Amino acid sequence: MFSFFSKKYFFVDLLEGFTDFHNHILPGIDDGAPDVETSLQLIQKFGEFGVTNFVHSPHVMNDYYPNTPKTINAALAELQAVQPAHIKNSAAAEYMMDQSLMDKLSEEKLLKISGNFSLVEMSFLQPPINLKEIIFTLQNKGHVLILAHPERYGFFHEPSLRKYTDLKNRGCYFQLNMLSLSEHYGRGIQKMAFKLLENQMIDYISSDTHRLEHLEKLQNIKLKSKEMEMLKPVVEKSKGLFA
Template structure:
């Protein structure tokens, strides 16, 4: 029984029809994701085999480190598109948005209208892993004024919010953020503490969407292994929410 309880359900068995991955780093050379076009192509090929129908890849936009503009992202996406068909990768749809660090550069991008939405008026945003923005309320106000709905990437990974029994997460949800869970978090990849918070957020019905946040082959291997049966059942229902991006 102990052996059976540890058996994992492969990711290919739990991906719902028309699943759209809304968080990944598959445009080569412009952030900390894949380094070459062929690495990107290989991962997309495996995604096809897993049953993922569409990927909206989200390179970082972060001042001083990866200050990618919409033009840079779009031009590099076009280069990737030219390589995929000759390699036999034609079933999966590939689009690009961005994962916006809520910093001064993002504030400028909002003001200039230099934003690539995930879909309609949804945008993917993140915080530093060290601390939230001091002007978070102001940034959220500007997001709403610009007409966007913010989806907060991997809220379970912000360890500075892990105290006070999810009180800070309550405040974030009430202020207008939607939450995107990293599938790697419930696999335990980021550690037990993050895994515990991820499960608590699921218990609270706080998770709106899921994403792989895949950067490399190592992430791919862990995702392909899948999840324990109970975990698989919980996230399958959440993954169905992503079909709104199809």
């Protein structure tokens, strides 16, 4: 419950019943949880926020994290074998948009977040030179694209939001990282996060949790009433992916 006498509110108060669909909780297959014990710690911490449903999204990134549906589902099975009975989870992936992904399209079926929604990302250094072609190809294969953490791509930062608008016009949905509401990634990224929210360009939100420290920081994020009001429909739309 929110107090009318409080000037700021805890963001996690919005998360009861939320399904976290961008996280790196699965054990030992990317830069997230290194083992099952850590996975369980993360799940337990999420439970303090009322979050017990997960779609796990480990990186699929060429030579760094060459995950496949087989490796991802194996890690999911390992976790499900020991997790509490009330936890509900499934597996998807966070796909790097590069030539390696294009090559996969003819070899394997990509793991989706929900329905036809697929979670994609790009390098933080620069966008792929054939970004438009990748988007077009994925969409022609039936994928509805959710771009992970658009606020973190510094090469898109400009006052007009022109580059973001172009991606939206191409049919991409935007998923904000919860920690971008704080200075965790830097003030510039926090500023862009709120600018995208203010311009109603953010469609979904998720945690992108890699380690316990992230959830501890998330627990302490306080926002103004106006900021919470901007976020409520985004949180509800995110819940709606799994209704």
